[in-house]
Amino acid sequence: MTALLLLVSARAASAQIPPNVEFRVPKPPTVAVSDSGAFLSYELHVTNLTATPLTLKRVEVFDAAKGGRVIWNLSAADSSLQRALARPAPAIPAAERTQIGGGLRAYMYLWIPVDRNNPPAALRHRLTFQRDTSVVVLEGTVVPVERNAVVITPPIRGEWAAFNGPSNASGHRRLVLALDGQVAIGQRFAIDYLQVDSTGSSHHGDPSRNENYYAYGHELLAVADGIVVATKDSIPQNVPGANSRAVAITMETVGGNHVALDIGGGHYALYAHVQPGSLRVHVGDRVKRGQVLALLGNSGNSTEPHVHFQIADGPTFLSSEGVPYGFDHFDVIGNCGIVGNPTPGIKCSRHAPVGVERGIPLMNELVRFPK
Numbered sequence: 239m240t241a242l243l244l245l246v247s248a249r250a251a252s253a254q255i256p257p258n259v260e261f262r263v264p265k266p267p268t269v270a271v272s273d274s275g276a277f278l279s280y281e282l283h284v285t286n287l288t289a290t291p292l293t294l295k296r297v298e299v300f301d302a303a304k305g306g307r308v309i310w311n312l313s314a315a316d317s318s319l320q321r322a323l324a325r326p327a328p329a330i331p332a333a334e335r336t337q338i339g340g341g342l343r344a345y346m347y348l349w350i351p352v353d354r355n356n357p358p359a360a361l362r363h364r365l366t367f368q369r370d371t372s373v374v375v376l377e378g379t380v381v382p383v384e385r386n387a388v389v390i391t392p393p394i395r396g397e398w399a400a401f402n403g404p405s406n407a408s409g410h411r412r413l414v415l416a417l418d419g420q421v422a423i424g425q426r427f428a429i430d431y432l433q434v435d436s437t438g439s440s441h442h443g444d445p446s447r448n449e450n451y452y453a454y455g456h457e458l459l460a461v462a463d464g465i466v467v468a469t470k471d472s473i474p475q476n477v478p479g480a481n482s483r484a485v486a487i488t489m490e491t492v493g494g495n496h497v498a499l500d501i502g503g504g505h506y507a508l509y510a511h512v513q514p515g516s517l518r519v520h521v522g523d524r525v526k527r528g529q530v531l532a533l534l535g536n537s538g539n540s541t542e543p544h545v546h547f548q549i550a551d552g553p554t555f556l557s558s559e560g561v562p563y564g565f566d567h568f569d570v571i572g573n574c575g576i577v578g579n580p581t582p583g584i585k586c587s588r589h590a591p592v593g594v595e596r597g598i599p600l601m602n603e604l605v606r607f608p609k
């Protein structure tokens with residue numbers, strides 16, 4: 239009897255009831271490929287459902303197979319954890335982001351390099367918290383990794399700058415919205431394509447005329463065979479400028495005139511800010527890869543002519559989950575950034591072309607698609 243009692247109390251000591259902390263991955267990752275290799279880009283939502291604050295100290299991500307080895311590590315000690323964390327209240331300074339008060343949530347943005355030919359089949363997560371003077375280690379949240387991103391052809395021809403493209407800090411990716419009662423990041427892999435000249439300028443002449451922007455009027459192409467599932471074509475264009483919108487920005491107008499294409503396999507291609515009157519397709523039309531859908535413009539929540547392009551798992555810009563895709567082929571030919579003070583401008587540098595197969599441009603890369 240004594241031995242049995244000892245066994246029971248030892249078990250009780252090692253299996254204490256863990257604190258109520260939910261950590262979940264709303265959208266399991268798909269392997270994406272860039273000119274610098276393959277990666278997984280996804281988020282972990284950490285919600286402290288207890289009444290007392292918990293301070294996150296470390297996050298480890300494991301390959302759930304292959305002996306469960308650690309493939310990624312974020313730590314408060316080297317600030318990598320603070321950089322990856324965002325809080326719904328933006329005023330929280332970086333240094334305090336790791337402290338998650340009772341009832342509060344943190345979003346963790348992960349970007350994990352993986353072997354393109356042998357990525358993990360599933361991931362598992364371990365979180366280490368400080369609670370008062372004790373350390374709490376929680377383990378769980380096994381998510382599958384989708385290996386094959388959908389392969390498409392480019393939505394535009396020629397050379398483009400991939401502004402606000404995939405990165406761990408892109409404004410597109412950091413916009414978490416709960417529109418249908420659950421959070422989603424529709425723009426997780428969205429890119430705003432602009433054209434720039436050798437000086438980095440996206441226009442010539444009078445900057446208040448849409449026609450003077452190099453991107454303006456380019457043909458937007460179907461990236462795959464598909465069916466048109468949504469269009470909008472009634473929103474007037476903006477005068478280019480940070481604060482000049484032709485219409486009030488609402489859920490109805492935010493994407494401007496647009497086309498949504500069902501390309502099969504649960505994937506939808508979305509083209510936003512299109513020129514009014516330029517749509518060449520209607521809802522229900524079947525289109526072929528490469529077919530012209532509309533012309534690039536400056537409608538909706540847009541500061542200058544560009545096309546916002548994304549692939550998502552549903553036909554809406556903001557309430558579907560954005561997923562990566564691979565262009566069958568493109569070249570990375572340089573990088574762009576916003577530089578200069580007090581009048582910031584775009585500056586791009588070029589390098590020898592780097593060919594990418596079945597990959598996606600990264601934030602601010604200068605890329606070349608077939609003519």
Ligand SMILES: [Zn+2]
Binds near residue numbers: 402428546547
């Ligand atoms: Zn955009």
